[in-house]
Amino acid sequence: MTMHRKSIKGTKSKKLEDKGIVLGITGSIAAVESVKLSRELMRHGAEVYAVMSEDAKKIIHPYALEFATGNPVVDEITGKIEHVSYAGDHDKKCELILIAPCTANTISKIASGIDDTPVTTVASTGFGKIPIIIVPAMHSSMYKNPIILENIEKLKKHGVEFLTPKFEENKAKLPEIDDIVLAVIKKLYPKDFQGKKVLVTAGPTIEKIDDVRFITNKSSGLMGIKIAEELDMRGAEVNLILGPTYLESFVKTINVESYEDMFNAVMSNKDVDIAIFAAATSDFHVDNCSTGKISSNQPFNLALIPNKKIVEEFSKVSKSFIIGFKAEYSVSDDQLIRKAYDRLQSSNMDLIIANDVGKESRGFESKTNEVYIIDKTKKVIHLPLEDKEKLSEKIVNIIKKYLN
């Protein structure tokens, strides 16, 4: 297993497919990041139209943005009235204006309704009509200027979204590119789970044998993380309870280690609308766990005691819509569905998602999965082998249908 820590935000998706985004670039040194930013937006399906201020062109040449986006760069407003075609009432080409990096100068101009550069003119035209996200980048002393802060607050009151800079080396730097892309996706994504409180568990747990050894399993937590992220982007208030894994998530996360930690964290979150149990929580705990390090000079017999099923205990005390996962190893599809249905009944779940982790490219450690979703009436929905990101979108769509 590759044990490097990898952000899962940088993956490719279709989440910005058919979305036109105006990328406004101003005269900050961080303008050198705009090529990478535009490529990342495009990796998620966006069509990017770069608009540059005169001072941005002193930092990076428009050719670089033309090459990166595949679209002509607007570096002056001409008789074609580019600002209206990108962000105006008629002939609207773009769904969102992203100004990254945004100088102190451009923030203050937009806040004062001044439009004397291509970037401020597009912002002024789209103001109040399409979402605007501003990503400031400047020296800390400029960012702390009370006038700039006032202008930021003023724009926020008008619905403009600001991303918090990364404060480093006395500078208010651009946040990570992944975080900027995520903010754009979140802004444009449907909000059909707004107002729903959701609990998602993911990843493995570890059961101590002594102070240096433990038992665990191969779960990476990817499936649960992807479901949690999909729900979060669709407006739900998500708590992700995550066992020890090399993956991380942008969703609000409670990190746990053992079965007991997982049990306690789950039970503290029972007042939710939806609970999704995707974690591969340990089925056993070690009855004869030792302190220190057990000597290897003599045989040692582990006594493993089965744990109570967390979902079963949860279903006794929560009124939420409960979705469980069932992993089987190399069984027939019929057996997989039958065993999953039995578990759905014994644990009082509303839906169960079954997968065979013994088959290639499915389940633990894999980026893809194939699942069967079974409901209380024994209806089975088959979702064929697919990337876990896309699969999570389909799973969430199915959950939505059951909630309606």
Ligand SMILES: Cc1cc2nc3c(=O)[nH]c(=O)nc-3n(C[C@H](O)[C@H](O)[C@H](O)COP(=O)(O)O)c2cc1C
């Ligand atoms: C190399 C260089 C780097 C700069 N970096 C920044 C910056 O990070 N943030 C900022 O607000 N201004 C920065 N400036 C100053 C702006 O370019 C200047 O305020 C300009 O008027 C901004 O015009 P614009 O907002 O129309 O692009 C920088 C200037 C230079 C020459």
